[in-house]
Amino acid sequence: MILPLLLLSSLVLVSSETPNDKLKSCCATIKHGDKDCIDRFCDFNSISQTNILNYLSTCSDKGGTVGMMWDCASLRHDHSECCKAKGVEGKCLEYCAAQDGVPTNYLDYLFCTESFNEIRDCFHDHMDKNAAFSHKKN
Numbered sequence: 001m002i003l004p005l006l007l008l009s010s011l012v013l014v015s016s017e018t019p020n021d022k023l024k025s026c027c028a029t030i031k032h033g034d035k036d037c038i039d040r041f042c043d044f045n046s047i048s049q050t051n052i053l054n055y056l057s058t059c060s061d062k063g064g065t066v067g068m069m070w071d072c073a074s075l076r077h078d079h080s081e082c083c084k085a086k087g088v089e090g091k092c093l094e095y096c097a098a099q100d101g102v103p104t105n106y107l108d109y110l111f112c113t114e115s116f117n118e119i120r121d122c123f124h125d126h127m128d129k130n131a132a133f134s135h136k137k138n
Contacts, residue, residue: 026072033063074098
């Protein structure tokens with residue numbers, strides 16, 4: 001009788017984790033990233049189309065920090081269908097197809113900042129239903 005209660009209580013704990021909790025949990029597993037960038041920007045509320053350029057200009061030259069944080073936020077999942085449903089188009093869909101990581105030629109995609117909130121929202125919605133990514137596995 002105790003085992004089923006323990007299993008049920010652990011399910012409640014896992015499901016009560018918000019997407020932001022999961023994102024922060026993943027970022028905590030980044031060993032070789034820039035701590036300041038992670039502390040400032042590893043939060044769904046801290047990344048939006050109004051500050052994505054600040055994030056990129058601050059963190060893109062910090063080794064692989066942007067890519068590792070992108071993996072945490074995207075779960076390296078293909079969000080293309082969600083993005084299309086939210087109106088993301090053209091080359092910007094490359095940010096949605098996150099299974100291969102973030103595109104690194106950011107200047108080619110500056111026009112995508114206007115779609116960033118929609119992309120972020122797809123990541124958030126997917127994270128709500130799935131476990132966090134962990135850099136410990138890689």
